[in-house]
Amino acid sequence: MPGSGSPVLAREPGSPRDRAASDRESLALELGRGGAGSPVRPEIRASWARSAAGGLQIEHLEVPVDGEFDDESPLMSAARPVLSALWSHLADEPVSVMLCDETGLVLSRECGDPAVLRSLDEVALAPGSTYSEAAVGTNGFGLALADDRLTLVAGDEHYSAQLMGYTCAGSPIHDLATGAVIGAISLTTWSSSGTGLLLAVAVQTSANIEAHVVSQGRTLPGDRRPRLTRFEVIERDAIALALERNPDSVADAANDLGISRATIFRRIKRYGIRPHTVVARHTEPT
Numbered sequence: 001m002p003g004s005g006s007p008v009l010a011r012e013p014g015s016p017r018d019r020a021a022s023d024r025e026s027l028a029l030e031l032g033r034g035g036a037g038s039p040v041r042p043e044i045r046a047s048w049a050r051s052a053a054g055g056l057q058i059e060h061l062e063v064p065v066d067g068e069f070d071d072e073s074p075l076m077s078a079a080r081p082v083l084s085a086l087w088s089h090l091a092d093e094p095v096s097v098m099l100c101d102e103t104g105l106v107l108s109r110e111c112g113d114p115a116v117l118r119s120l121d122e123v124a125l126a127p128g129s130t131y132s133e134a135a136v137g138t139n140g141f142g143l144a145l146a147d148d149r150l151t152l153v154a155g156d157e158h159y160s161a162q163l164m165g166y167t168c169a170g171s172p173i174h175d176l177a178t179g180a181v182i183g184a185i186s187l188t189t190w191s192s193s194g195t196g197l198l199l200a201v202a203v204q205t206s207a208n209i210e211a212h213v214v215s216q217g218r219t220l221p222g223d224r225r226p227r228l229t230r231f232e233v234i235e236r237d238a239i240a241l242a243l244e245r246n247p248d249s250v251a252d253a254a255n256d257l258g259i260s261r262a263t264i265f266r267r268i269k270r271y272g273i274r275p276h277t278v279v280a281r282h283t284e285p286t
Contacts, residue, residue, distance in 0.1 A: 043147055044138060044157045050146070051137035051159040053248040061162040063124040064135050064262040069105055071127070075173070075183050076107050078212040083110060086205055095198075096120060096188045097205075100141050102181050103269040104132025120188070123162050130265045134250045136160060140168025140186040148172050148181055150203050155191035167191045169198035171206035176214050185209065236271040239264065243273065 040048075070076065079099050086097055087110045096111035106127050111117050125131060133142030137159025143151040154167040166188050173183040185206045187198050242253040254264040267273075 041157075043143065043151070044153070047133060047138040047143050047146065048159055050133060050248075054134055054137075055249045055251055056137045056159060058137075058159065059161050061123060061136060061160045062261070064130040064260075064265050065124055066105065066128050066130065066262050066266050068266070069107055069128050071107065073101070073107065074216075075099070075101060075209075075213070078216050079108070079173075079183075079185075079209045082205060082208045082212055083108060086201070094189055094193060096125075096186075098125070098141070098186045098188065099183060099209075100131060100145075100186070101183045101269070102145065103265060104130045104135060104141055104145060104184075105265070105269065106131055106141075107183075116189070119165070125188070130262070132265075135261070135265060136163075139163055140170035140188060141184050142170075144170030144172045144184040144186070145181060150199060152195060152199055154195065165191050167193065167195055167198070169195065169202040171199075171202040173206045173209050173213075176210050182213070183209075232271075235267065236273065239267050239271065240273050243268075 076099070083097060083099060090097060091112040094113040094116050096109055096113075096116055098106060098110075099108045100106045106125065106129050109120070109126055111120070120126060130136075131139055131141040133139070133146045136142065138153055139158055139160075140151060140153045143153055149172065151170045152167070153170070155164055158164050158166065158168075167190065168186050168188045170184050170186045172181045173185060174180065175182050185202055187202050187205075189198070238257060239253070242256045243250070246252040246256065250264060250268075251261055254261050257264065259267075
């Protein structure tokens, strides 16, 4: 839950988020932002449904924490000067500026507010953690990547109860040459704070990073992948097949393979596996 200094979100007993999640998808479709009777935006409703179908629990946040990430990746290198410039203007604000790659793996986090930092640590929203929609449900990073558009996820719009104390503005970052999503930026503050210019700052920051990627001629994710060994091909194919068998739940695919959620997310990124990708079983390395 958000730590000291963060607002405490009051919830009445028997409210939708406190009911037993025997049917999580139905529960998610019933949820309303800001209390009963409030309309739910279509993109939030759709994200809740995907989160519920993936088996994520509303009252229990389990964040895949890898701990391994490349802070000198092409995306990080291109983004660093942009984020530094932005950070110089937000250092005294209760706002965290974060960057993730195309899988939702958090690469960087800057924040000058100790209370915000402590709170983000409590929900493992830090470099090395995966905050995709499939991993933790509806959130700023996850929705920006899933919908490939500028998003705002405020308070109760988060799928996980532990994230309801935040408001997050997320904007995808693209490879301008191919149009592919290569990451996202997220500006996160307390849900009680005004959103103000969060969306405008997020979209401008992502655009600036895209321009830096082009100007520096960086090799982006997916442009070049190392030649796989026979074992790696077998592992890649096994993961792809497990994902095909469990199209709505990465966690179930990981269980089928006998590996952790953190490991399967790491392998998905490493092998460039995309949802519904069909690969031949035990093919020769190419």
